[in-house]
Every structure is written in structure tokens, then in C-alpha cells.
Amino acid sequence: MVTETTTTPKSSIIYPESDGQPMADNTKQFRWIVTIQGGIDSLFKEDPNVFVAGDLLWYPVEGNNKLRVAPDVMVAFGRPKGDRGSYLQWKEDNIPPQVVFEVWSPGNTLTEMTKKLEFYQRYGVEEYYLYDPDKIDLVGWIRNENQLTSIETINGWVSPRLGVRFELSEEGLELYRPDGRKFSTYIELDTGRQQAEERAQQEAQRAQQEAQRAQQEAQRAQQEAQRAQQAEERAQQEAQRAQQAEERANRFAEQMRELGMDPDAM
Structure with a gap:
């Protein structure tokens, strides 16, 4: 079998x-x-x-x-x-x-x-x-x-x-x-991630504040430059007015001499 x-x-x-x-x-x-x-x-x-x-x-x-x-x-x-x-x-x-x-x-x-x-x-x-x-x-x-x-x-x-x-x-x-x-456990990893995000946000805020301060400094510097330019323009205008006054005085003296008068004796 x-x-x-x-x-x-x-x-x-x-x-x-x-x-x-x-x-x-x-x-x-x-x-x-x-x-x-x-x-x-x-x-x-x-x-x-x-x-x-x-x-x-x-x-x-x-x-x-x-x-x-x-x-x-x-x-x-x-x-x-x-x-x-x-x-x-x-x-x-x-x-x-x-x-x-x-x-x-x-x-x-x-x-x-x-x-x-x-x-x-x-x-x-x-x-x-x-x-x-x-x-x-x-x-x-x-x-x-x-x-x-x-x-x-x-x-x-x-x-x-x-x-x-x-x-x-x-x-x-x-x-x-x-x-x-x-x-690390998941909670530790998540906490570390959250802390890193907060640090990054703080750094971004500090960078933004620094940029704002830099912009303000640039604006102040520009304003100072504008004031200096305006002062220079005023000085140039004063110099031009002084020169014009001197030219007028010279013409007046010349006219007096032509009339026979001595301007220096007046």
C-alpha cells in the first residue's frame, strides 16, 4: 500500500x-x-x-x-x-x-x-x-x-x-x-522646532528693527545733506548779493567821477 x-x-x-x-x-x-x-x-x-x-x-x-x-x-x-x-x-x-x-x-x-x-x-x-x-x-x-x-x-x-x-x-x-x-522624543523635537521658529522670528524682528534704524539714519543723513546744501546755496546767494552790491557801488562811484565829483571825498 x-x-x-x-x-x-x-x-x-x-x-x-x-x-x-x-x-x-x-x-x-x-x-x-x-x-x-x-x-x-x-x-x-x-x-x-x-x-x-x-x-x-x-x-x-x-x-x-x-x-x-x-x-x-x-x-x-x-x-x-x-x-x-x-x-x-x-x-x-x-x-x-x-x-x-x-x-x-x-x-x-x-x-x-x-x-x-x-x-x-x-x-x-x-x-x-x-x-x-x-x-x-x-x-x-x-x-x-x-x-x-x-x-x-x-x-x-x-x-x-x-x-x-x-x-x-x-x-x-x-x-x-x-x-x-x-x-529626541516627538515632543522634544517639536519643542526644539518651535524654539527655533521663535528665535528665527526674533532675529527677523531684530533685522527689521535694524533696517528701520538704518533707514532712519539714512533719512537723517539725507536731511543733514539737504540742510548743508541749503546753507551752501544761501551762502552763494549772499556772496552774489555782496558782489552785486559792490558792482552797484563801483558804478555809482564811476558815475560821480564822470560828473566831476570825487566819491572818496564824500
Whole structure:
């Protein structure tokens, strides 16, 4: 007896774009996910071949739609930007995300996070960072000889792939770009934008005031020039009147001499 077995063609397998789980368990976790994802996306905005995503399902093996994980933030170098419903690795030149971030929430368990670490280890992640915003605790792993190994000193660590520096303070995790600028939340960015607009408006007002003062100075200088010109014209008129008076006196003296009188004796 021959038993026939059937297999589902890989091309007909559906890879769901949602696992039914929320992106974040609370506002704090969500804020950190958005801040990290947005900061990295901004950092590589000019590079068309760096794909950055948040809470996107990653399927590493074609034909297995159960094998998947949704990192809070993933970064794939060598892959074009663009919208995706999920990250199907075999359609991405088989390039796995090289850097992933997870933000610990109260709903996470040690078993769950251990499984994620094993997943990232098995499927080629080069850098993995796990941040607990409640405890202000950051741990990281980096691939060394095909093994994710713990980063001993994470405070001040610079990501080899991202060039981002990690600092821990009493307020929490701080991430700095290679140019020294700090990753900011949306509110911080909007506040900075508003302050920049206010400074620009103040500068424009000062420039306008300076232009008005310059215009007033120019008007005063023009008025002074006009007064000087008028004074010069008056002086010329006085000189002309003096000359005319002298000419009249000379003609009168000449007329007196013609009459036989000495004008100087009068």
C-alpha cells in the first residue's frame, strides 16, 4: 500500500502581517520604540539602502509562517527603504536585520526574552539591545565568531553598525548620533522646532528693527545733506548779493567821477 502525502507549495503559504499583539503594553514603551526607530530612521534618511522598521514581523525561513518575531525596532543594512507588511527574508536577498532593539515592558517574561535572544542568535542578528525603561537598565549583545556575546560595558558603548553612542543617566537611556546630537522624543523635537521658529522670528524682528534704524539714519543723513546744501546755496546767494552790491557801488562811484565829483571825498 502506498500512502500519498501532500505538501503545501511555498508560493501558496500566507505570512500574516500581524500577530495579534499590540505594538506596546504602555505609553512609556511605545514612546521609547518610536524615539529609537525615528532617531535611527532620521540618522540614515539619506541612505536609500538602510531599512528601519518598528514592530514589523520578520520571517527568516521561506515556507514556515510560524517561525517569526517582531522586534520593537529592526535595522537592515543593504535593503531599500519602502513600505512592507512584513520582512520576508528570502525576498530581501536573504539579508537578516543586523541590529534589533527590544524595550522591556511589564508584559514581557524572562522566558519570552530568552527565546528572542535565541532567535536573534540563530538567524544572524549582529547587534541586539534590550532596554528596561522602568529600571533604567540596558544590556546588549554583539556577534563575535558567529555567537552573540554579552557587551560587558554598555555605558558609553558605540554601536559598530549604527555609530550611535549609548549613555545611561538618572533620567534614563540617552542615545547620541555620531555628530553628537541626542535622539529626541516627538515632543522634544517639536519643542526644539518651535524654539527655533521663535528665535528665527526674533532675529527677523531684530533685522527689521535694524533696517528701520538704518533707514532712519539714512533719512537723517539725507536731511543733514539737504540742510548743508541749503546753507551752501544761501551762502552763494549772499556772496552774489555782496558782489552785486559792490558792482552797484563801483558804478555809482564811476558815475560821480564822470560828473566831476570825487566819491572818496564824500
